[in-house]
Amino acid sequence: MLELDHVSKRLGSFQLRNITIQIPTGYLCGLAGENGAGKTSLLYMLLGLYRPDSGTVRIDGKIYEENEKEIRQQTGIVLAEDLLHPAFSLLQNGRYYGSFYNGYEEACFVEKLKQYHLDPREKFGHLSKGQKLKCQFAFALACHPAYLFLDEPVANFDPEFKKQFFADLCAFIGDGERTAVLSTHETEDLDRLADYLIFMKEGEAVIASDMEKFRDSYRIVSGESYKIRLLRPDVIVKLEEREFGARALVRHSRLLSYDKSLLVAYPTIADFMYFMS
Amino acid sequence: MKDKNRSLIKEYVMKWNLHDIKRVCQVNGFPAFLGIVMLFGLLSGGVSRADEEVFVNDFLTGLAVLLPIGLVWLSICLHPVKREKMYYLCPMDHDTRLRWMWQAYLCAGLIHLTVFLAGLIILAVLNGFEWRTFLLLFCNDLFFSFTVQADEKEDGFGYSLLFVFFVSVYLLTTDMCLPFVTGAEHSDTLLNLLLITAMAVELPLFWKILQMIRRKIQNAGMYEEAVVK
Numbered sequence A: 001m002l003e004l005d006h007v008s009k010r011l012g013s014f015q016l017r018n019i020t021i022q023i024p025t026g027y028l029c030g031l032a033g034e035n036g037a038g039k040t041s042l043l044y045m046l047l048g049l050y051r052p053d054s055g056t057v058r059i060d061g062k063i064y065e066e067n068e069k070e071i072r073q074q075t076g077i078v079l080a081e082d083l084l085h086p087a088f089s090l091l092q093n094g095r096y097y098g099s100f101y102n103g104y105e106e107a108c109f110v111e112k113l114k115q116y117h118l119d120p121r122e123k124f125g126h127l128s129k130g131q132k133l134k135c136q137f138a139f140a141l142a143c144h145p146a147y148l149f150l151d152e153p154v155a156n157f158d159p160e161f162k163k164q165f166f167a168d169l170c171a172f173i174g175d176g177e178r179t180a181v182l183s184t185h186e187t188e189d190l191d192r193l194a195d196y197l198i199f200m201k202e203g204e205a206v207i208a209s210d211m212e213k214f215r216d217s218y219r220i221v222s223g224e225s226y227k228i229r230l231l232r233p234d235v236i237v238k239l240e241e242r243e244f245g246a247r248a249l250v251r252h253s254r255l256l257s258y259d260k261s262l263l264v265a266y267p268t269i270a271d272f273m274y275f276m277s
Numbered sequence B: 001m002k003d004k005n006r007s008l009i010k011e012y013v014m015k016w017n018l019h020d021i022k023r024v025c026q027v028n029g030f031p032a033f034l035g036i037v038m039l040f041g042l043l044s045g046g047v048s049r050a051d052e053e054v055f056v057n058d059f060l061t062g063l064a065v066l067l068p069i070g071l072v073w074l075s076i077c078l079h080p081v082k083r084e085k086m087y088y089l090c091p092m093d094h095d096t097r098l099r100w101m102w103q104a105y106l107c108a109g110l111i112h113l114t115v116f117l118a119g120l121i122i123l124a125v126l127n128g129f130e131w132r133t134f135l136l137l138f139c140n141d142l143f144f145s146f147t148v149q150a151d152e153k154e155d156g157f158g159y160s161l162l163f164v165f166f167v168s169v170y171l172l173t174t175d176m177c178l179p180f181v182t183g184a185e186h187s188d189t190l191l192n193l194l195l196i197t198a199m200a201v202e203l204p205l206f207w208k209i210l211q212m213i214r215r216k217i218q219n220a221g222m223y224e225e226a227v228v229k
Helices: A039-046 A064-073 A090-098 A106-115 A129-142 A159-173 A187-193 A211-217 A225-229 A269-276 B008-014 B018-027 B030-043 B052-078 B085-089 B094-127 B131-145 B152-182 B188-220 B223-228
Strands: A002-011 A014-023 A028-032 A054-059 A075-078 A147-151 A179-183 A196-201 A204-210 A218-223 A236-241 A246-251 A263-265
Touching: A002 A039, A014 A039, A014 A054, A014 A196, A014 A204, A028 A039, A028 A159, A028 A187, A028 A269, A039 A054, A039 A147, A039 A179, A039 A196, A054 A064, A064 A075, A075 A129, A090 A106, A090 A129, A106 A129, A129 A147, A129 A159, A147 A159, A159 A179, A159 A187, A187 A269, A196 A211, A196 A269, A204 A211, A211 A218, A218 A225, A225 A236, A225 A246, A236 A269, A246 A269, B008 B094, B018 B052, B052 B094, B052 B131, B052 B152, B085 B223, B094 B131, B094 B152, B094 B188, B131 B152, B131 B188, B152 B188, B188 B223
Parallel strands: A028 A179, A028 A196, A075 A147, A147 A179
Antiparallel strands: A002 A014, A002 A054, A196 A204, A218 A246, A218 A263, A236 A246
């Protein structure tokens, strides 16, 4: 289980504020939010690159200050930047960085590279952005981690590889004993696949719950403005009025009843993002 | 970690690649430094002598001094204390990471010293062994071997200035020693004075630089300290 317990962190003028999250094992956790909301900072906290000013980050009950090596043996990482050595071939990179990991399997790495149409003898520095991310993903999988952290890789993948990527990601968490945290702006994929959602806004985790609970907690209500306004003001998160009617994000509960003429729908993450930004 | 697959030498050699050399040349102003070194070389009194045989000897002497300086400087630029992000993400605890960084620093320093010693041996073969010039050049090279590049943003203006001053003193004293090595200058008094002055200036400078290096390595153990701040 990944746990953040009342974690706060100041990073210059930006601050992560009082974040409490528990991501159960076996989940695909989506990390969404607009640019600068704190997604990468939160991921860096989970990766132990940033240490909290207050609060605790626990991975399987262990903390980085005491069990850094053990935790890192369990983590695979794909970050948006180049992590591997540019002058080394993919295979050399695998051998060098793989030597740190107990679980690294070269045959698995080579197989994944071939599956992703990458030549193991090619130098990492010669690859395109998308290919570099594919290679890092292959390396992360070849280390057989229990936790996979991915920072916005999807935007750089071609549509064909996206399918493969999500298939591999689902296979990764498929046994229910491994967890992946995926930060992305491609919220459609999260809607479809994520089990857990963290929505960041200005350094705060506005949503940190499983997708079911998220979908149960909100509704998108469309219709005539005055009919939406008839709802209790405290349940309307945001109302957007247009020339013909209005649309609102509403905090839903079973006790809440809607006028029959209103169109009520489950929110997508994109809808939520739209209203929260 | 399968430590048997990793070695300090391997990690040191890893950085000697075209990609990193190009980056260093673009970012760290290596060509500018090389230009300064060459300028110092040209100013050297020994090289200006006209006799052909003496000129060849002086040229080789200059090369035996300047080439190691160029190589070591490039190596210093290629091996900064702070490491790539992946290094902080690989399974290693903080103490092990710190230990590796210290060992890597010492390993690089010893390699630099070996390169300088090779140059000094060539000097001795070409010009004969004179203990005071050897001592001066050796101490100079020893200090320079264990230097790391200062970064104004990271280390502050004071230390950057100190570092530039140290490098200038190092180049100047090395250059001033060359005429004594080649025999173009014979004065014992001048050589003694040069030796004493060089040590009096360089020792405290190097002591301060060592403190900076200690702090840099200590900070480099943590990603946040090394990269973010």
